[in-house]
Every structure is written in C-alpha cells, then in structure tokens.
Amino acid sequence: MPNKRPRGPQPHWRPKRETLRVLAAVDTVLDRYREHLPVSLRQLWYVLVDGVMAKTERDYKRMCEYVGMARRSGRIPWDAIRDDTQIAVEAPLSFDGPADFFAAVAAAGDDYRVDRQAGQPVRLELWCETAGMVPQLVRIGEEFGIACFSGGGFDGLAGKHDAAVRAVDGSQKTLVLHLGDYDPSGEHLFSSLAEDVVAFAESAGAEVDFRRIALTPEQIAAYHLPTAPPKVTDRRSFSGTATTQAEALPPDILAAVVREAIEAHRDPAVHLQALAREEAEREAIRRRLAS
Numbered sequence: 671m672p673n674k675r676p677r678g679p680q681p682h683w684r685p686k687r688e689t690l691r692v693l694a695a696v697d698t699v700l701d702r703y704r705e706h707l708p709v710s711l712r713q714l715w716y717v718l719v720d721g722v723m724a725k726t727e728r729d730y731k732r733m734c735e736y737v738g739m740a741r742r743s744g745r746i747p748w749d750a751i752r753d754d755t756q757i758a759v760e761a762p763l764s765f766d767g768p769a770d771f772f773a774a775v776a777a778a779g780d781d782y783r784v785d786r787q788a789g790q791p792v793r794l795e796l797w798c799e800t801a802g803m804v805p806q807l808v809r810i811g812e813e814f815g816i817a818c819f820s821g822g823g824f825d826g827l828a829g830k831h832d833a834a835v836r837a838v839d840g841s842q843k844t845l846v847l848h849l850g851d852y853d854p855s856g857e858h859l860f861s862s863l864a865e866d867v868v869a870f871a872e873s874a875g876a877e878v879d880f881r882r883i884a885l886t887p888e889q890i891a892a893y894h895l896p897t898a899p900p901k902v903t904d905r906r907s908f909s910g911t912a913t914t915q916a917e918a919l920p921p922d923i924l925a926a927v928v929r930e931a932i933e934a935h936r937d938p939a940v941h942l943q944a945l946a947r948e949e950a951e952r953e954a955i956r957r958r959l960a961s
Contacts, residue, residue: 676739676742679742679743680739680742681743681744682743683739683740683743685739685740689736689739691722692718692723692732692736693745693746695718696718696733696736696737696740696746699714699717699718700714700746700750703920703921703922705922706806706809706924706925707749708749708751708752708805708806709750709751709752709802709806710751710752710753710800710802710803710917711730711733711734711751711753711802712730712800712802712915712917713802713803713917714733714751715729715730716895716896716915716917716920717920719896725896725898737751752803752804752805753802776959779959780952780956782948782951782952782955783815784944784947784948785815785944786814786941786944786945787814787842788944789937789940789943790842790935790937790941791842791843791935791937792843792844792845792879792935793837793840793842793844793845794816794844794845794846794847794935795816795817795819795833795836795845795846795847796810796811796817796818796846796847796928797819797820797821797847797848797849797863798818798820798821798848798849799820799821799848799849799850799856800820800915800916800917801820803849803916803924804818804819804820806924806925807849807928810925810928810929810932811928811932814941815944816932819833821848821850821859821863826863827866830863830866830867830870831870833846833867833870833871834867834871834874834876835874837867837871837874837877837878838871838874838876840876843878843879844871844878844879845878845879845935846863846864846867846878846881847881847883847928847931847932848860848863848880848881848883849882849884849885849924849928850882850884850885850916851885851913851914851915851916852885852910852913852914853900853904853910853913853915854900854901854904854908854913855904855906856885856916857908858906860880863880868880881931883931884916884919884924884928885914885915885916885918885919887910889919890914893919893920893923895919896918897912897914898912898914899912899913900913
C-alpha cells in the first residue's frame with residue numbers, strides 16, 4: 671500500500687484556516703527570536719503553548735506537521751529550525767583547484783583566533799542535554815572561545831572519557847556548565863555525567879567540576895514555566911514534585927542565563943588582552959599572505 675504522507679518539496683501546499691492561524695503565530699515567534707535562531711521544535715512549541723496551542727502531545731505533533739509542511743513548501747526557511755534528530759556530517763576537505771585552495775587559506779587567515787580561555791581562572795565547557803539547543807549555545811560560547819557539547823543519554827562513555835582527556839591536556843581546572851531538563855532523567859543524567867567525568871579526570875591528575883545552570887526550580891518559578899507530573903513509570907529518585915523541559919526557557923532568557931554564568935567565571939581584562947593579541951596576529955597573517 672503506498673505511503674500517503676508528503677515527500678520532498680511541496681511548493682503547491684495550501685494550508686487550511688487553522689493551520690494558517692498556527693503558522694502566523696510561528697512566524698511571530700521566529701521573528702521575535704531571530705537573533706537566537708535556529709530554535710528547536712520543542713522551544714517553538716513551548717512559546718506557542720502560551721495562548722496558541724494546548725500543552726498536549728497531540729498538539730505538539732500537530733504543530734510539527736504544520737511546521738514540517740511549511741518548510742517543505744518554502745514558507746519557513748530550513749535554517750530557522752534545528753531538528754533534534756539532525757545528523758552531524760563531516761565531509762572530506764577538497765578544493766576545485768589551486769586558486770580555490772589559496773582562497774581558503776586567505777579565508778582561514780581572516781578567521782584566525784587565539785585560545786581565548788588562556789589565562790582565565792578556569793577553562794569552561796558548555797554541555798547541553800538537548801542537541802537541538804546546541805547551535806544557540808555555540809553562538810554564545812564562541813565569543814569566549816568556549817566549546818559546546820551535547821550530553822544527552824546515559825551511555826556516552828566515550829564522550830565522558832574525551833571530556834576528561836581535554837581536562838588533562840589543559841593547564842587549568844575545567845568547569846562544565848550544564849543545561850538539562852528538570853525531571854528524574856535530567857537529574858540522573860547530570861549526576862552520571864559529573865561522577866564519571868570527574869573520576870576519569872582525577873585518575874589522570876586533572877580537576878573537573880560540574881555546575882547546573884539550567885533548569886532549576888528557581889528558574890521555573892521566576893519565569894512561570896509550564897510543568898507536568900513526573901512519569902509514573904520512572905521510579906528514580908527526584909528532588910521535585912513537577913517536571914519541566916529545558917526547552918521551555920524562551921531563547922532570549924536562555925541566552926541571558928548562559929552568558930551570566932560564563933561571565934561570572936571570566937576575567938574581563940584577560941579577555942580583552944586575548945582579543946587584542948588575536949587582532950594583531952590576524953593582521954600580521956594577512957600581510958604575510960599578501961606578500
């Protein structure tokens with residue numbers, strides 16, 4: 671029996687009145703948070719829950735269908751939404767010819783950066799439970815030379831070991847700023863990550879600390895975030911009585927929370943010195959490439 675679901679581009683799609691109502695709200699949200707794009711589907715939905723859609727899994731799936739068709743039809747740009755299941759791809763480096771290679775070298779000179787964390791009190795990393803939020807965190811961390819990682823799942827053993835190796839290779843204590851859901855899985859994921867990475871690092875003589883910067887009960891109350899009861903099937907201990915996903919934080923508030931946490935551990939004078947050195951060395955590279 672053939673699959674009736676739409677495949678490929680849908681340029682002739684004609685949405686119904688209810689769909690147009692929801693998409694008009696989606697347009698408003700994407701415009702409001704254009705400086706924080708791409709947003710994940712869950713982030714988009716949590717904003718729409720405030721008066722546009724009901725907080726039910728059925729309405730979430732309905733919104734996903736509407737947004738999916740809007741992307742297929744060209745109504746919503748592909749790069750405005752980050753899919754949680756998006757696959758990271760690393761293609762082999764290649765060039766059209768020598769001219770293309772030298773153009774890439776010149777561009778690399780323009781992108782030259784020093785280690786902006788050198789000389790700071792601690793070396794920071796950003797870890798996020800939800801992959802869909804990573805691009806927003808990357809944009810914030812980039813200014814400070816901070817790497818961002820997705821730490822979802824309980825079985826990322828290699829990722830935990832790699833984090834410890836980075837701490838061993840660095841010359842400073844490492845502090846991981848972590849964002850995750852406020853629910854039994856989120857709490858156990860955080861403790862699992864922290865305990866394993868710290869143990870790996872300590873065995874090699876390095877120091878790593880973890881700090882939860884979102885989501886916290888205080889943030890849930892302060893920003894009036896939607897909550898749900900813990901799943902009855904989840905028997906793990908949990909410090910709260912209601913759960914909330916990290917993606918319920920609006921993108922601008924998320925950015926402010928992350929930036930505040932970073933700046934609390936940065937020496938502004940050291941940061942400015944790194945930027946000045948970077949620009950001077952970048953200009954020297956440009957001159958050498960032009961000679």
